[in-house]
Amino acid sequence: MEIRQLQTFIQAARFESFSKAAEMLGYSQSAVTVQIRLLEEELCCRLFDRMGRTVSLTVQGERFLEHANQILYEVNRTVNDMSADQELRNPLHIGTIESLCSAKFPGLLNRFHGKYPRVNMRITLDSPEKLIRMMEHNELDLIYILDTPRWNKDWIKVLEAAEPIVFVSSVNSEFVAGKDLKLQDILGEPFFLTEKNANYRQALDQHLALEARALKPVLEISDTEFIIKMVERNDGLSFLPYFAVEKFIAQNQLAVLDVTDINISMYRQIFYHRNKFCTREMEEFIRLVKEFEK
Template sequence: MARINMEQLHTFLAVVRLGGVRKAAVALNVTQPAVTARIKNLEEMLACELFDRTATGMKLTKRGELLLSHAEKFEYLSQQVEKDVVDPAGVEDHLRLGVSETVAQSWLPDLVFRLHALYPKLEIEFNVDISINLRAGLLNREIDLAILLGPVSEFSVDNIELPGIDLGWYAAADAPECRDASAYLTRPVLTYARNTRPYRELKELLFERVGPAVSLFPSTSLSACFRLVEADLGVGALPRVLAQDYVAAGRIREFDPGWVPSPLRFSASYLGEPKSHLVETAAKQAFEVAVAYQGDKNA
C-alpha cells in the first residue's frame, strides 16, 4: 500500500477549511487540477470517498471526518518539526507578501534582505497595493503576509502592530511664503487614496478646521503626490520618513499649520490557521525591521 504524504494531507485540510478546490488551489499556489488529483489519489489510497460532491459544494463523509482529526494532528507535529528541527537555510518555500506603498518605499528592501539571509532558498513574491485590497487578498488566502494599515479585525487573523509612521505637511520648496501657514490648506491637498483610513480621517479634520470647500486630491500613488507637491500643484499630508530625501534635496519643504493628522498605524497580519512558522517568522522580522528603520531615520 502506498503511503500518505504531508502534501496530500495539507491539500485535504485546505479543501476542508476553504470549502472547495478553487480556493484551496489559490491558497496553495497550485492549479485546480493539481488539487483534484491529490484528493483523488488520497481517496484511492484509503479506498474510500472523503467528500460528498454536490452542486452546492463538497461536504465531508464520515470517513472524511475521521481523517480530518488525524490530519490536524499530523499538521501540528509537522509545524513543530519545522519550528524546532528544520534548518532555515534548507527551507525551500514560497512567501506571498502584500505591502502598502508606504512600506514598499521605506523598509521593504530591508525586510527582503533579512528574509533571504534567514531562508536563502525562499522565493518571495510581493504585491504593492492599497490596504483594502491587501486585506481582501489576505482573507481570500491569495496573500500569506499583509503589511497594511491595520490591524485586521477578523477572528481568523493574527496581527503584529508595527511602529507608527508620522505624517507632515509639505509644500513646494519655491511655493510663496504664507504668514499664516494654515492658508496653505486652502490649496488642493494631495494625500492617500479615497478608500483608505488616512483619507477618511484627513477629510474629517480638514472639513472641521478649514471647511467643506477644501479640495482633496486623493491618489493611489505616493510618488505621484510628492511629484505634484514638488511641482507646486498643491500641498500634501505625507509620511515624514519618505519626505526627508525630498526636503534634503531642496525639492519640497515642511510647513506647520498648527496640527497634523494622526500617525499611520500599520500591522503585519496573517491567517492564524493553518499555522506557518515561516509566515510567523516573517511577521516578526517585519516588526524588527520597522523598529530599526524608524530608529535610523530618527537618529
C-alpha cells in the first residue's frame, strides 16, 4: 500500500469520480483506476460501487476512508515535525471574498511575505458557497469568508468575528448630520451596491422585502473599491461591511449614517477541512490574522 494510492482513493471519494480525481492529481484516468483496483485487491474488499461515470463508497469504503485520512494526517504531521526547524517554504492557497481581500489582505500578506519570503502565496476570490466547495474538494488550504455563522462537523473553524454592515456616505452628504435616521429617509437616494449574490446585500434585500419595500441601485458591481470611490465623490450611498470602509472613515473621507431601524451583521470566519493537515504555513497565516484582530 502506497501513500499515493491513499491520496488517490481520498480524492476519488471526495469527487465521487475517477476522472475528476485524475484531473485533480494530474494522473490519467486509467492510472487512478489501476491504483484503486490494487488497493481493493490488497484489502480484499470492494471500495467503490461503479455506476456509469460516477462512483460511490461501499460500506467498506466508508470505513477505509476514515483510516486513509488518519494515515495521511499522521504522515503529514511527521513530515511537519521533522521540518519544524526549517524555513517555511511550502505553498499556501487561500480562498476569500473581494471585499476582505481589498481591506484585510494587503497588510496581512505584506507581513507574511516579510517573515516568510520563500512561501508562494496564491489567493482565489469567489463567493462563500464556491469557496466552501473548493475547500471540501481540497482545492484550497483554508478559506477566509464573510457570512452568517457557519458550522459543519467536517470543518475546523479558527476565527469568528462579528462585523457590522453599515450605510455610508461622503462626509459632505446632507444625511451625515442626521440623527435617528430611518430607512425610508434614504431609500430614495442613489445607491451603489454589491451584486445580489453578496450575502450582506441579500440580507438587506430580505429585510426590505419583509416590509414590502425594495431598493433599486443605480449601480451594482462586485468591486468594493470602486463603490467607495463613487460614494466619496458624494454621488450616492452604499451598504458595506465596516472593515471595508474603516480607514476611509478614520481619514474623514466617508461617514457612517445613523440608520436606527436596521441592524445587520455578518461574521468573518476562517475554516479549513478537518481532513486537511494544518501545515506550519497555515498555522502562521492564522496566527497573523488573529494578531491583526488585537
